[in-house]
Amino acid sequence: MKRIEGGVCAAKGYRASGVHCGIRHNKIKRDIALICSDIPANAAAVYTTNLVKGAPLTVTKQHISNGVAQAIVCNSGNANTCNANGIELAERISEMLASELKIKAEDVVVASTGVIGQPLPIEPFERGIPQLAKELSAEGGDSAAEAILTTDTAKKEIAVEFTLGGKTCHLGGIAMGSGMIHPNMATMLVFLTTDAAISAEMLQKAISGDVKNTFNMLSVDGDTSTNDMAVILANGMAGNAPVTAEGEDFTTFMEALNTVTVALCRAIAADGEGATKLLECKVTGAKDEACAKKIAKSVICSSLVKSAMFGADANWGRVLCAIGYSGAEVDVWKVDVRFSSAKGEILVCKNGASVPFSEEKAKEILLESEIDILVDLGDGEACASAWGCDLTYDYVKINGDYRT
Amino acid sequence: MKRIEGGVCAAKGYRASGVHCGIRHNKIKRDIALICSDIPANAAAVYTTNLVKGAPLTVTKQHISNGVAQAIVCNSGNANTCNANGIELAERISEMLASELKIKAEDVVVASTGVIGQPLPIEPFERGIPQLAKELSAEGGDSAAEAILTTDTAKKEIAVEFTLGGKTCHLGGIAMGSGMIHPNMATMLVFLTTDAAISAEMLQKAISGDVKNTFNMLSVDGDTSTNDMAVILANGMAGNAPVTAEGEDFTTFMEALNTVTVALCRAIAADGEGATKLLECKVTGAKDEACAKKIAKSVICSSLVKSAMFGADANWGRVLCAIGYSGAEVDVWKVDVRFSSAKGEILVCKNGASVPFSEEKAKEILLESEIDILVDLGDGEACASAWGCDLTYDYVKINGDYRT
Numbered sequence: 001m002k003r004i005e006g007g008v009c010a011a012k013g014y015r016a017s018g019v020h021c022g023i024r025h026n027k028i029k030r031d032i033a034l035i036c037s038d039i040p041a042n043a044a045a046v047y048t049t050n051l052v053k054g055a056p057l058t059v060t061k062q063h064i065s066n067g068v069a070q071a072i073v074c075n076s077g078n079a080n081t082c083n084a085n086g087i088e089l090a091e092r093i094s095e096m097l098a099s100e101l102k103i104k105a106e107d108v109v110v111a112s113t114g115v116i117g118q119p120l121p122i123e124p125f126e127r128g129i130p131q132l133a134k135e136l137s138a139e140g141g142d143s144a145a146e147a148i149l150t151t152d153t154a155k156k157e158i159a160v161e162f163t164l165g166g167k168t169c170h171l172g173g174i175a176m177g178s179g180m181i182h183p184n185m186a187t188m189l190v191f192l193t194t195d196a197a198i199s200a201e202m203l204q205k206a207i208s209g210d211v212k213n214t215f216n217m218l219s220v221d222g223d224t225s226t227n228d229m230a231v232i233l234a235n236g237m238a239g240n241a242p243v244t245a246e247g248e249d250f251t252t253f254m255e256a257l258n259t260v261t262v263a264l265c266r267a268i269a270a271d272g273e274g275a276t277k278l279l280e281c282k283v284t285g286a287k288d289e290a291c292a293k294k295i296a297k298s299v300i301c302s303s304l305v306k307s308a309m310f311g312a313d314a315n316w317g318r319v320l321c322a323i324g325y326s327g328a329e330v331d332v333w334k335v336d337v338r339f340s341s342a343k344g345e346i347l348v349c350k351n352g353a354s355v356p357f358s359e360e361k362a363k364e365i366l367l368e369s370e371i372d373i374l375v376d377l378g379d380g381e382a383c384a385s386a387w388g389c390d391l392t393y394d395y396v397k398i399n400g401d402y403r404t
Numbered sequence: 405m406k407r408i409e410g411g412v413c414a415a416k417g418y419r420a421s422g423v424h425c426g427i428r429h430n431k432i433k434r435d436i437a438l439i440c441s442d443i444p445a446n447a448a449a450v451y452t453t454n455l456v457k458g459a460p461l462t463v464t465k466q467h468i469s470n471g472v473a474q475a476i477v478c479n480s481g482n483a484n485t486c487n488a489n490g491i492e493l494a495e496r497i498s499e500m501l502a503s504e505l506k507i508k509a510e511d512v513v514v515a516s517t518g519v520i521g522q523p524l525p526i527e528p529f530e531r532g533i534p535q536l537a538k539e540l541s542a543e544g545g546d547s548a549a550e551a552i553l554t555t556d557t558a559k560k561e562i563a564v565e566f567t568l569g570g571k572t573c574h575l576g577g578i579a580m581g582s583g584m585i586h587p588n589m590a591t592m593l594v595f596l597t598t599d600a601a602i603s604a605e606m607l608q609k610a611i612s613g614d615v616k617n618t619f620n621m622l623s624v625d626g627d628t629s630t631n632d633m634a635v636i637l638a639n640g641m642a643g644n645a646p647v648t649a650e651g652e653d654f655t656t657f658m659e660a661l662n663t664v665t666v667a668l669c670r671a672i673a674a675d676g677e678g679a680t681k682l683l684e685c686k687v688t689g690a691k692d693e694a695c696a697k698k699i700a701k702s703v704i705c706s707s708l709v710k711s712a713m714f715g716a717d718a719n720w721g722r723v724l725c726a727i728g729y730s731g732a733e734v735d736v737w738k739v740d741v742r743f744s745s746a747k748g749e750i751l752v753c754k755n756g757a758s759v760p761f762s763e764e765k766a767k768e769i770l771l772e773s774e775i776d777i778l779v780d781l782g783d784g785e786a787c788a789s790a791w792g793c794d795l796t797y798d799y800v801k802i803n804g805d806y807r808t
Contacts, residue, residue, distance in 0.1 A: 052728030052736045052756075082724055082736075084757045116721025117758045180708055180725065221707040222626065223722075224729035303625040303707070304584055304803055311804025317520025318627070320486055321584065324456030325628035332456045332486075352456070353488045354521045393797045399708055400715025 001259055007141035007157030010172035011195035013038040013237040016140035018147030021128025023114070023121075024077035030147035032125070034097070034132040034140075035072040035191055040107055041235035043069035044204035046211050048228035054079050055086025056110045057229055059094060063106045067200025069233060070103045072191050073132070074111040074148050075125070076176065081226045082117035093125050100133045109231050113150055113176060113189055116226060141174065148176040148189055151398055156267040162256040164249045167240035169196040171256045175264040179273035179399060181220035182301070188215065190230040190264060196253060197236035198243040206250070206257055207232050214261040217293065217386040219301045220272035221395070232257075269387040270370075274394030277309055278370045281386045285377040291328040292377075292384035298326030299373055300388035309371055310390035314339060314362035316348040319373060334378035341368035351378075405663055411545035411561030414576035415599035417442040417641040420544035422551030425532025427518070427525075428481035434551035436529070438501070438536040438544075439476040439595055444511055445639035447473035448608035450615050452632035458483050459490025460514045461633055463498060467510045471604025473637055474507045476595050477536070478515040478552050479529070480580065485630045486521035497529050504537045513635050517554055517580060517593055520630060545578065552580040552593055555802055560671040566660045568653045571644035573600040575660045579668040583677035583803060585624035586705070592619065594634040594668060600657060601640035602647040610654070610661055611636050618665040621697065621790040623705045624676035625799070636661075673791040674774075678798030681713055682774045685790045689781040695732040696781075696788035702730030703777055704792035713775055714794035718743060718766035720752040723777060738782035745772035755782075 009016050014037055018030040043064050047057050063069060073093060080086045090110045098105035112120075135143070145155040159172030177188030198206070211230060236242065243249045270278035281299040286292035299305055302322040308315040316337045324332060337349035343365045348357050365371075413420050418441055422434040447468050451461050467473065477497060484490045494514045502509035516524075539547070549559040563576030581592030602610070611634060619634060640646065647653045674682035685703040690696035703709055706726040712719040720741045728736060741753035747769045752761050769775075 050725065050728040051734060052724045079721070082721060082753070082757050084755075115719075116725060117753065118721075119758065180722075182729075223706055223708050223725060226725050226728060302627055303799075304627045307800050307803030310800060313805055315519075317483070317486060317522075317630075318584075320456045321454065321520060321627060321630050324454035324630060325586075330455060349486070349521065351488075353486050354523065391800055391803075393800050395707075396711050396714060396795055396797050396800065399711030399795075401717055 001255060002161045004159050004161050006159050007145055007172050008035050008174045008191060008193050009138050009141035010159030011170035011193045013195060013235050014193045015136040015138050016144040017132045017135040017137065018143030019128055019131045019135060021124040023075050023124045030143055031077050032075045032128045032132060033144035033147035034136060035144055035193065036101065036136055037070050037233055037235040039235055040068050040070045041233040042067055042198060042200040042203050043231065043233050044200060044207050045229060045231040046208055048225055050224050050226045052081065052226045054081040054112055054227035055083060056080055056090045056112045058087055059090040060109050060111065063108060068107060069109050070107040071097060071101060072109040072231060073097050074189060076148055076150050077114040078112060078118055078120045079114045079116045079227050080112040080120045083120055089120055089122060092122060096125060096129050100129050111189055111229055113227050145174040148174065150176060150178065151273050152176055152178040152271050154271050156264055158260050158263040160256050160259050162252055164196055164240040164252055167238050169238040169240060170194060171260055173260050173264055175268055177268040178271055179221055180223040180225040181218060181268065182222045182224045188228055188268060192232040192260065194234045195238040196234055197238065197240050198234045198253060202243050202250060203232060203234050206254055210254065210257050210261055214265050217297060218265045218269060219297065219388050220269065222301050265387050269389050272389030273398045274392040275389035276392055277390045279309055279373060279388045279390065281373040281375065283375045283377065284383045285379055286382040287380035289382045289384060292382045294326045294328040295323050295375060296384045296386035298322045300386040303391055306391035309366065310392050312363050312366035314348050314366060320349065320352065330377055331379060336376040336378065338374040339365050340372040340374055341365045341370060343368055405660060406565045408563050408565050410563050411549055411576050412439050412578045412595060412597050413542050413545035414563030415574035415597050417599060417639050418597045419540040419542050420548035421536045421539040421541065422547030423532055423535045423539060425528040427479050427528045434547055435481050436479045436532045436536060437548035437551035438540060439548055439597065440505065440540055441474050441637055441639040443639055444472050444474045445637040446471055446602060446604040446607050447635065447637050448604060448611050449633060449635040450612055452629055454628050454630045456485065456630045458485040458516055458631035459487060460484055460494045460516045461631065462491055463494040464513050464515065467512060472511060473513050474511040475501060475505060476513040476635060477501050478593065480552055480554050481518040482516060482522055482524045483518045483520045483631050484516040484524045487524055493524055493526060496526060500529060500533050504533050515593055515633055517631050549578040552578065554580060554582065555677050556580055556582040556675050558675050560668055562664050562667040564660050564663050566656055568600055568644040568656055571642050573642040573644060574598060575664055577664050577668055579672055581672040582675055583625055584627040584629040585622060585672065586626045586628045592632055592672060596636040596664065598638045599642040600638055601642065601644050602638045602657060606647050606654060607636060607638050610658055614658065614661050614665055618669050621701060622669045622673055623701065623792050626705050669791050673793050676793035677802045678796040679793030680796055681794045683713055683777060683792045683794065685777040685779065687779045687781065688787040689783055690786040691784035693786045693788060696786045698730045698732040699727050699779060700788045700790035702726045704790040707795055710795035713770065714796050716767050716770035718752050718770060724753065724756065734781055735783060740780040740782065742778040743769050744776040744778055745769045745774060747772055
């Protein structure tokens with residue numbers, strides 16, 4: 001497994017573009033992205049469980065139902081959610097793109113992100129879509145990665161190279177996500193492309209299985225978005241013998257996928273709205289995985305833990321508190337807690353009670369920008385990780401006047 | 405039902421005091437409180453469901469198991485939680501107080517609030533308890549209300565007068581709570597006193613029933629504390645015929661209790677850490693109460709809704725989003741949302757979609773310090789309220805360096 005450049009265009013047969021079409025008032029930022037496979041690709045996706053769903057999700061779900069897609073179009077600045085004519089608009093966007101690219105409208109994945117409940121004008125799409133088609137290129141991944149961002153401060157893209165049956169394959173992805181992040185059986189907007197040949201069924205199995213340990217273990221602010229979606233396209237252009245069942249090749253593919261999704265999770269958490277630190281809670285010694293997951297997620301979601309991390313305060317009592325209300329059955333008198341970063345590791349709680357530790361050393365560790373909160377339950381072999389970020393003044397600032 | 409002065413000393417036969425004993429480094433703030441009934445009283449309580457529990461809760465639960473208590477002692481500054489010798493300390497504190505007051509140690513309710521996991525020295529209690537006993541008076545409710553506070557900026561006390569069987573009765577209470585507030589089948593530290601005669605069994609029924617609609621519908625930051633506890637003492641000194649079963653008197657008593665607990669809920673939410681606004685989400689038109697409660701609490705807990713309220717931004721899409729992920733079954737296309745305050749009321753969402761509204765008027769409404777978020781589900785007759793506050797820079801500031 002090798003990390004490579006190229007993001008969503010790293011795999012063979014994919015081109016992308018990103019332009020400014022005027023959905024966002026900011027006149028410079030690209031606000032619409034296109035990713036396109038040269039040939040129809042197998043496709044799979046997972047979606048938010050929020051009952052309030054963006055109209056694009058309904059349309060995409062229908063388009064992907066036959067396991068095939070060829071292009072992904074995504075705008076930022078407006079979520080096309082809680083709009084009475086939202087589905088009609090999403091269908092119209094698909095048709096405009098299909099006609100421009102000379103592909104089928106039902107092979108278009110359509111996605112939107114931004115403010116909920118504001119009317120979405122069609123004019124920017126009429127301007128933007130021809131331009132997107134014109135600028136499509138194998139070097140366009142960067143522009144697409146930029147165009148899907150909202151309050152994000154950094155592009156999120158990654159790609160890997162791996163081998164299936166002697167053939168070199170690639171898998172890359174881009175993501176947007178900074179606030180309203182607490183995926184539930186789904187994820188943020190994540191678009192993945194691969195040239196590996198894999199059946200639509202196994203592709204769905206791969207992404208559905210993977211998100212349980214990656215995007216579903218990520219939280220910036222506990223708010224599950226209405227527009228979460230992760231889509232993967234597999235166009236088979238690597239020429240490998242198609243993956244149609246579990247086995248060695250599927251395992252390799254899952255590893256490649258996981259490498260990409262974990263990297264995107266970390267990138268989303270690190271760029272959480274207002275965040276100054278990436279937090280990872282690693283739970284070990286759990287009696288089962290469900291227990292480990294509940295605890296990792298409870299710790300990563302605690303506003304008090306997040307605020308303490310912002311202040312570089314080794315307030316481990318709040319970690320214990322979040323373990324206690326996680327809903328997992330634990331013997332709190334067996335729990336050890338450590339904080340760790342590039343500056344070292346420090347034990348702050350042993351068997352659920354305080355141990356003497358150097359506040360100075362703890363501060364040094366917690367002043368770093370990537371912090372691991374290590375929880376050992378001393379009760380078994382299962383483990384899990386969750387990702388999040390600190391809670392800062394800027395989170396409040398960003399969200400106090402997001403619309404204006 | 406009449407609101408009266410006197411807080412926890414409003415009822416006959418109760419005295420209280422609050423002094424500084426040195427648990428907190430702040431040399432001025434009172435940090436230990438005593439509430440005492442002249443005679444043994446019937447007692448009932450509810451506790452946090454956090455698996456990590458403060459040692460005082462274990463001791464209090466045991467002491468109250470016979471339905472009788474006479475005194476409540478509570479310190480702030482240290483939660484006596486995650487301390488290996490915590491239970492021993494809580495027992496020792498009960499014994500010291502009992503010996504000072506010449507009552508039984510098993511009639512003492514002991515409570516602590518403050519930092520979790522720091523060693524608790526006994527010396528401050530040795531100094532403070534005799535002083536508390538000496539200063540006990542019918543005018544001491546104020547001092548006790550102050551002594552139990554942590555990051556709170558205001559005392560929380562209230563009392564009411566009501567009639568049972570022709571006899572004038574009183575019920576009053578004090579509360580502490582500002583952060584780590586998301587009670588779950590329990591509450592923050594709340595101490596209630598009444599001179600009504602009511603059996604221990606009915607008293608437990610009253611408080612267990614009441615908290616479901618009051619303290620369990622309150623959230624400042626989604627963190628369920630390790631030390632939550634609500635205790636009520638009823639010494640019977642009003643001379644009414646004891647309430648021993650459901651009926652008119654019990655209903656009157658429940659009304660008095662609810663008046664006090666709702667007022668304390670509102671006071672806690674309004675004084676949430678860093679809060680500038682009290683928020684109440686009132687859900688109507690639900691098909692059942694469980695559905696209404698889930699939605700009210702989901703909206704009040706959303707970091708994005710809370711941040712928008714801080715910024716006086718009528719971002720109703722976030723309200724819809726929180727309804728959608730609440731776990732309640734709703735038809736989102738029937739939902740209306742209004743914002744309301746002393747400056748008026750404004751409809752911002754009709755049938756799950758945007759309606760034109762004056763942003764100027766919305767801003768004027770949302771700049772007030774008490775905001776109602778009104779959600780009508782259009783799907784039935786059930787309703788529920790939840791209380792919370794906005795998320796502000798100061799929440800982060802307070803919790804970024806709480807220990808130091």
